[in-house]
Amino acid sequence: MGEIRPEQYQLVFFFEGTDVSRQMLVEEFESVLDGFVPLVDYSGRKCQCAFLLVNPDLTVDAVVFFHLGFDISGRPDLHWNTPIKQLACQADITPTLSRVIRIASYSNCSIAWHQQKLWEPFVEQVEAMVQCVKSNQLGLGQLDRQQSSTSEIPALQINDSAQPVVLTNLADYVGGDGFDESMLEKQRKNYEQQLNLKSLEIGKLRDQHNELLLQLKSLEGRFEKSVYEKAQSYIEKRDKKWQEKLGQAKQYILQQNRLIKEKDAELESRTQMHTGDESLNNAAGNRFAQSGSSQPGSSQNSSPQNNNAMLKLMQDQGIKLQVNHPGIGSLHIPYEDVIEYLAAPMVYVANLRGVRPEDYAAWLQHRKNPRCQGFTEDGKACCEKIDPVSDLDQFVPGHSDFCQHHRMEKPQNESLA
Numbered sequence: 073m074g075e076i077r078p079e080q081y082q083l084v085f086f087f088e089g090t091d092v093s094r095q096m097l098v099e100e101f102e103s104v105l106d107g108f109v110p111l112v113d114y115s116g117r118k119c120q121c122a123f124l125l126v127n128p129d130l131t132v133d134a135v136v137f138f139h140l141g142f143d144i145s146g147r148p149d150l151h152w153n154t155p156i157k158q159l160a161c162q163a164d165i166t167p168t169l170s171r172v173i174r175i176a177s178y179s180n181c182s183i184a185w186h187q188q189k190l191w192e193p194f195v196e197q198v199e200a201m202v203q204c205v206k207s208n209q210l211g212l213g214q215l216d217r218q219q220s221s222t223s224e225i226p227a228l229q230i231n232d233s234a235q236p237v238v239l240t241n242l243a244d245y246v247g248g249d250g251f252d253e254s255m256l257e258k259q260r261k262n263y264e265q266q267l268n269l270k271s272l273e274i275g276k277l278r279d280q281h282n283e284l285l286l287q288l289k290s291l292e293g294r295f296e297k298s299v300y301e302k303a304q305s306y307i308e309k310r311d312k313k314w315q316e317k318l319g320q321a322k323q324y325i326l327q328q329n330r331l332i333k334e335k336d337a338e339l340e341s342r343t344q345m346h347t348g349d350e351s352l353n354n355a356a357g358n359r360f361a362q363s364g365s366s367q368p369g370s371s372q373n374s375s376p377q378n379n380n381a382m383l384k385l386m387q388d389q390g391i392k393l394q395v396n397h398p399g400i401g402s403l404h405i406p407y408e409d410v411i412e413y414l415a416a417p418m419v420y421v422a423n424l425r426g427v428r429p430e431d432y433a434a435w436l437q438h439r440k441n442p443r444c445q446g447f448t449e450d451g452k453a454c455c456e457k458i459d460p461v462s463d464l465d466q467f468v469p470g471h472s473d474f475c476q477h478h479r480m481e482k483p484q485n486e487s488l489a
């Protein structure tokens with residue numbers, strides 16, 4: 073591994089095709105990297121560059137072929153960090169070239185993870201680079217040689233037009249056969265002045281740069297805050313809308329539930345009333361049907377004449393009406409009661425048993441299906457299974473046919489007996 077010797081020149085070349093389009097000392101390149109001097113002709117481009125270590129005799133010792141990108145304003149990529157000096161020191165002699173130059177390139181990179189940052193030159197580009205160094209447009213080593221010879225001083229040139237440093241052809245200051253030291257001293261002072269001015273300018277630019285960065289950060293902060301506030305406001309509005317809709321939906325559901333409960337309760341009470349009526353009337357209807365008659369009350373066959381005829385027939389034939397009812401058992405219906413019985417058997421039986429017909433109906437219902445007749449708080453029928461009361465005398469309507477829970481709410485009636 074080599075090292076950069078103090079007498080070596082460090083240069084940076086920019087390539088355009090196979091030609092060198094721009095050359096500068098490494099110090100100038102560093103100020104380009106700082107972004108103070110934008111290179112507008114490279115705006116938005118990725119340039120092929122080379123870092124060269126040049127010997128005092130203007131032969132190239134080592135070269136690193138690297139890429140450098142520029143943004144649209146001509147400032148270099150801020151993240152560029154290719155270690156060109158390290159790569160130059162580690163570069164190997166490339167056997168494919170006739171010249172003895174150590175080269176670091178895409179195909180010959182000593183640090184694997186930097187390979188992508190390098191490029192592979194054509195032989196023509198290497199030749200152009202070598203010729204460029206030889207022609208010494210940067211005026212390398214001139215002052216050294218001026219002291220030994222005044223006849224071969226080439227012109228000093230600054231490549232970058234953005235640098236208005238006053239550099240004049242040194243030959244102008246060389247008079248006839250001698251060297252004008254006072255003019256050289258004047259020129260040196262002039263350089264120093266220019267250098268001081270540039271330093272001040274760079275300092276100002278750096279301050280401006282920092283100030284702009286601060287402004288940018290503040291703008292970013294404000295922008296983020298504004299975006300955040302807008303998002304927050306949007307979310308709040310949306311939440312509010314949802315809450316409103318949710319409230320409306322809840323109201324609707326509650327209303328519907330209330331309606332359903334009312335309907336349920338109504339239906340339940342109707343069913344009960346209907347069941348009671350049916351229990352009272354079914355038996356009579358059935359018996360009429362069995363005896364070949366139509367239902368009682370029908371205009372055709374239940375006229376007194378028909379009834380009397382039927383009773384007469386029964387008496388003549390010795391037919392007796394023997395019926396069986398829960399709570400009363402087997403019962404003989406006298407001829408004079410047959411019509412009354414057939415008209416409403418349950419009422420007849422209830423009267424005979426000394427209970428109200430509706431209570432008798434309730435007991436029959438309870439006997440058939442012993443479940444609570446109460447309602448829950450939300451209006452639904454309770455229907456809880458309860459102990460059946462098989463003895464009509466022990467049955468207390470509103471008490472015996474209710475569960476423990478709902479029975480408590482009802483006043484205790486007396487038993488039917």
Ligand SMILES: [Zn+2]
Nearest residue numbers: 444454475478
């Ligand atoms: Zn109950």
